[in-house]
Amino acid sequence: MAQMTLEELRDTLVACAGEGDAVDLSGDILDVPFEELGYDSLALMESAARIERAYGISLPEEATSEADTPRALLDLVNGITASAV
Amino acid sequence: MSSPTTPGTTRSVPDPGTAAGTSAAPAARSGRTVVTGIGVVAPCGLGAEAYWKALLAGESGITGLSRFDTSGYPATLAGEIRDFDAREHLPSRLLPQTDVSTRYAVVAADWALADAGVAQEAGETGEAGLADYDMGVVTSTAQGGFDFTHREFRKLWDEGPEYVSVYESFAWFYAVNTGQISIRNKMRGPSAALVGEQAGGLDAVGHARRTVRRGTPLVVSGGVDSAFDPWGYSAQLAGGRVTTATDPARAYLPFDRAASGHVPGEGGAILVVEDADSARERGAGTVYGEIAGYAATFDPPPGSERPPGLRRAAELALADAGLEPADIGIVYADAAAVPELDRAEAEALRGLFGAYGVPVTAPKTLTGRMYAGGGPADLAAALFTLRDGVAPATAHTTDVPDDYGLDLVLGEPRAVRGRAALVLARGRHGFNSAIVVTAP
Known part of the structure; x- marks a missing residue:
């Protein structure tokens, strides 16, 4: 199954929760905590629901809330999509 | 939700002893509560002065409702705001989580605070010289977030519960305008939401005055409403007090022999309500008057x-x-x-x-x-x-x-x-x- 890219995650975050004026999402944000990017727990819940629908997967609630950076969330998503092949 | 108070409790006496604020909070002294900022979002004008000029010029904002096809509906008119682009006024972060009514409330609050000379995100070092706990928010809405909720209900029935936005959890809610204004402007003082149908906006301002008298120097207060999606509009019609007249100039005719009900409008006003002494001390530019x-x-x-x-x-x-x-x-x-x-x-x-x-x-x-x-x-x-x-x-x-x-x-x-x-x-x-x- 398709792997989710950082670009796709970025688009999902912006579509679900907008973007802050003070944050440059186009930079290297892989290891920047979501909190610093301006995304709170609700923004991540909203984004997770969108990712689940787009990739036809189910993201475990606890692991999702523990994924506090884009890299961690992408690893979680892509680990699940890879094992679903 | 709070019912209007009984007369006996409306005359709150100045009671600085209950102030929960910080040491920086000057206790209320004269007990006088003044209005130092006004923000209006209305069908006939955006901004307080534009609204006032339109009222004096008799410019009407009542037209046929354009948000959806009203053919087949018993009423078709509305006082509709047509020139408000939320993206011009609010950060994109707020758009996915706000109903149109909340956007009006937050923007009207921005305008009122700018008018009062209180910097947005004032915080402790803001121009106002007021700490976050020195500023509260008290607003009213009669209808809540109808438009937002209608969209989410449509997703619920058409696509399934996993499609419903997590933001529905608060976007519909009567207290959401108070909350969003509080968060945006870092106002952590005593805050509330009052619901009293179409009287609630005045109750909010009355409670703002009470809050000031209890020792919070500044309270952002007022009310807004909007419910012009098909569900919200239908709910208003179901109340039985909306006119079915179709001529915008002969529809909402209070005190006229031909009165046949009202035309629903959207929008409202947010005021900055302050302790008179505190306002003078921080150098508030305009005092419009006192909530006497x-x-x-x-x-x-x-x-x-x-x-x-x-x-x-x-x-x-x-x-x-x-x-x-x-x-x-x-x-x-x-x-x-x-x-x-x-x-x-x-x-x-x-x-x-x-x-x-x-x-x-x-x-x-x-x-x-x-x-x-x-x-x-x-x-x-x-x-x-x-x-x-x-x-x-x-x-x-x-x-x-x-x-x-x-x-x-x-x-x-x-x-x-x-x-x-x-x-x-x-x-x-x-x-x-x-x-x-x-x-x-």
Whole structure:
């Protein structure tokens, strides 16, 4: 199954929760905590629901809330999509 | 949710001892509560001065509702805001989580705070010199986030629960405007949301004054409403008080023999309400006037022989202000445009002021009834009347029964003397609220 890219995650975050004026999402944000990017727990819940629908997967609630950076969330998503092949 | 208070509790005494604020919070001294900033979002004008100019010019915001196809609906008119692009005013972060009504509230608050010279995100080092716990928020909405919720319900039924936005959890909610204004401007002082149908906006301002008197120097207060999605509009029609007239100039005709109900509007006003001494100390630029008196009453149950509570609310607000009826230069009426309610309001005013005893107006005929937003928008207009010495006309109404005994401002604006104005609002199922404002 398709792997989710950082670009796709970025688009999902912006579509679900907008973007802050003070944050440059186009930079290297892989290891920047979501909190610093301006995304709170609700923004991540909203984004997770969108990712689940787009990739036809189910993201475990606890692991999702523990994924506090884009890299961690992408690893979680892509680990699940890879094992679903 | 909070019901209007009984008269006995409306006259709160200054009580600095209960202040939960920080050491920087100056305790209320004079007990005077003034308005230092005004933000209006209304169908006839965006911004307080634009709204006021439109009222004086008689520019109407009532048109055929354009948000959806109203053919097949018994009513088709609305006081609709058409030139508001939320993206111009708000960060993209707020858009996915806010109903249109909340966008109006947050932007009106931004404008009111800018008008008051309080920097957005003032915090502890802001221009206002007020700490976050020195500033509270008290707002009212009668309808909540209808449009947002309608979209999410559609997703629920058409696509399934996993498609419903997590933001639905608060976007619909009566307290969300208070919350979003609080978060955006870092205001952590005592805050509340009041729901009192169409009287709730005045109750919010009354509670803001109470909050100031308890020791919070600055409170952002007022009300907004919007429900022009098909579900929200239908819900308003179901209430039975919306006119089915189709000519925008002959539809909402309060106190007219041809009154047939109101046209719903959207929008409202947010005010910056401050302790007078604190406002002077921080160097507030403009003091529009004082919230001198407030009262709320509740009607007796249907079938009771006791009279409706509107007159008592007005009397109590006057007493609270320490004024006599003769001190009032203008009354902003509730103006239901339902014949028996118009008659009841005329009777209340006649009883209090005498026949033709005071000029009365209802410029909400240019905006439609903005529900919880209507009272605060009228308050803004009343403060401008005291500033400029002129009252806008009651648009469209022409034929007022003589036995109403009403000196209604008709046709053109009228010069008004007097240093005090009375603003009235009624809500369905018995809410009555009154505020007296006085010139600075």
